[in-house]
Amino acid sequence: MAEVTMKVNGKSVTKSVKGNTLMTEFLRDELRLTGTHVGCDTSQCGACTIHVNGKQVKACTMFAGECDGAEIGTIEGQAAPDGTLNAIQAAFKEYHGLQCGFCTPGMVMAASSLLKDNPKPTEAEVRHHLEGNICRCTGYHNIVRAILAASGQDVPAVAAE
Amino acid sequence: MYSFDLVRPTSMEDAVAALGQEDSQPLSGGQTLIPTLKQRLAMPSTLVSLSAIAELKGVSVDGNTLTIGGGTTHAEVAAEAGAYPGLAALAGQIGDPAVRNRGTIGGSLANNDPSACYPAAALGSGATIVTNTREVAADDYFQGMFATALEENEIVTAVKFPIPEKAAYIKFQQPASRFALVGVFVSKGADGVRVAVTGASNDGVFRWSEAEEALNGNFAADAVEALSAPSGADMISDLHGSGDYRAHLVKVMTKRAVAKANG
Numbered sequence: 001m002a003e004v005t006m007k008v009n010g011k012s013v014t015k016s017v018k019g020n021t022l023m024t025e026f027l028r029d030e031l032r033l034t035g036t037h038v039g040c041d042t043s044q045c046g047a048c049t050i051h052v053n054g055k056q057v058k059a060c061t062m063f064a065g066e067c068d069g070a071e072i073g074t075i076e077g078q079a080a081p082d083g084t085l086n087a088i089q090a091a092f093k094e095y096h097g098l099q100c101g102f103c104t105p106g107m108v109m110a111a112s113s114l115l116k117d118n119p120k121p122t123e124a125e126v127r128h129h130l131e132g133n134i135c136r137c138t139g140y141h142n143i144v145r146a147i148l149a150a151s152g153q154d155v156p157a158v159a160a161e
Numbered sequence: 162m163y164s165f166d167l168v169r170p171t172s173m174e175d176a177v178a179a180l181g182q183e184d185s186q187p188l189s190g191g192q193t194l195i196p197t198l199k200q201r202l203a204m205p206s207t208l209v210s211l212s213a214i215a216e217l218k219g220v221s222v223d224g225n226t227l228t229i230g231g232g233t234t235h236a237e238v239a240a241e242a243g244a245y246p247g248l249a250a251l252a253g254q255i256g257d258p259a260v261r262n263r264g265t266i267g268g269s270l271a272n273n274d275p276s277a278c279y280p281a282a283a284l285g286s287g288a289t290i291v292t293n294t295r296e297v298a299a300d301d302y303f304q305g306m307f308a309t310a311l312e313e314n315e316i317v318t319a320v321k322f323p324i325p326e327k328a329a330y331i332k333f334q335q336p337a338s339r340f341a342l343v344g345v346f347v348s349k350g351a352d353g354v355r356v357a358v359t360g361a362s363n364d365g366v367f368r369w370s371e372a373e374e375a376l377n378g379n380f381a382a383d384a385v386e387a388l389s390a391p392s393g394a395d396m397i398s399d400l401h402g403s404g405d406y407r408a409h410l411v412k413v414m415t416k417r418a419v420a421k422a423n424g
């Protein structure tokens with residue numbers, strides 16, 4: 001066991017962790033922040049996407065011990081404390097960017113890191129950025145539309161392919 | 162996963178000392194090693210994380226040589242290796258954004274997956290792999306699928322790339338994993354043309370010498386068109402494609418890479 005200290009959604013936490021504790025386990029089981037989902041646990045689906053020092057990573061493919069001293073962002077830190085959704089979350093709601101919602105925390109975290117680096121992405125750039133995020137329900141079009149809307153751009157009527 | 166200790170040294174000296182312990186193994190970005198540990202295909206007693214060692218990170222240019230620290234992530238190479246655009250573009254196409262924020266060049270070259278992208282860049286550029294004990298030319302470094310010249314727990318500390326006049330990488334991506342079904346890296350530099358192929362051979366990354374010869378005479382896609390594709394007999398055959406299909410792709414991807422390099 002080793003002690004780790006990190007800031008999770010702005011709050012400092014210190015805990016003892018085992019060497020093989022994954023960030024998904026640390027967030028979900030230790031901190032009870034269950035918004036970070038585990039879709040595959042094999043680094044493929046992106047449902048577990050979080051931010052570590054502002055960069056998106058797959059929480060199922062990073063050890064908690066490697067986050068010592070880091071700033072962590074999860075889906076729980078996205079809305080305002082009074083529950084008001086941020087622009088990306090509000091756009092997902094408005095544009096029906098979710099159905100079952102399982103992939104949504106990862107999609108929102110991925111979208112927010114895209115828009116931080118590239119505030120006005122093209123549709124192709126949005127799709128390229130979402131390569132590591134799998135959705136079984138929506139067929140992606142409404143997710144792409146929601147992200148374009150959240151970036152303040154006109155939303156094209158993305159045609160079904 | 163089996164249980165193990167995780168240590169995070171901040172200097173190479175401490176990392177080397179920790180790796181001297183029995184059953185210890187380096188951990189870099191973990192994008193290959195963590196899935197392997199989950200499948201219980203490895204059983205280290207200690208993982209020595211390289212991620213807090215500042216001297217393993219960064220991209221620098223000295224004259225005609227681009228040097229990348231072994232712990233530099235794919236995203237950092239994509240953003241910072243502008244002096245070698247063909248290499249920066251390759252790094253920007255590995256996996257997805259989350260994989261690129263963690264995965265490193267040292268981890269990729271140490272692992273030498275037969276479908277990985279960096280081995281093609283290193284062999285196709287005539288790069289030098291620098292470790293904590295020596296320097297190894299790419300031509301001597303790759304020794305077959307998942308096999309390299311590295312001794313046990315030798316650490317890749319940097320990779321030195323001579324910057325060529327022209328270069329490009331084209332991969333036919335396996336759409337689910339985004340690894341290369343076949344990827345070809347072509348460069349034209351001071352010592353002539355190099356053509357390195359990943360994803361295709363049962364022996365891992367290799368140089369396609371017939372294409373190099375033809376391109377040394379005429380660096381144009383047409384020069385490749387005149388060649389016959391390499392034999393598919395020794396190529397990887399799996400549910401994604403037969404050996405013959407991969408052999409066919411080697412030729413097509415080489416033509417496209419030359420056209421892109423001439424772009």
Ligand SMILES: Cc1cc2nc3c(=O)[nH]c(=O)nc-3n(C[C@H](O)[C@H](O)[C@H](O)COP(=O)(O)OP(=O)(O)OC[C@H]3O[C@@H](n4cnc5c(N)ncnc54)[C@H](O)[C@@H]3O)c2cc1C
Binds near residue numbers: 193269272317338339
């Ligand atoms: C979804 C997904 C998609 C991917 N797509 C691609 C792709 O398109 N193309 C591609 O090329 N790769 C791809 N990868 C692999 C990715 O690039 C890995 O990051 C890379 O292969 C391993 O680097 P790492 O830093 O994560 O190493 P780790 O997983 O930490 O380590 C891999 C191995 O190398 C050893 N090691 C690590 N660092 C060093 C070092 N400096 N010196 C000596 N030994 C070391 C470790 O002990 C381990 O055996 C993908 C991975 C995932 C999960």
Ligand code: FES
Binds near residue numbers: 040041059060
């Ligand atoms: S749970 Fe992490 S990528 Fe699927």
Ligand code: FES
Binds near residue numbers: 097098100102103134
């Ligand atoms: S909304 Fe169900 S997986 Fe995406």
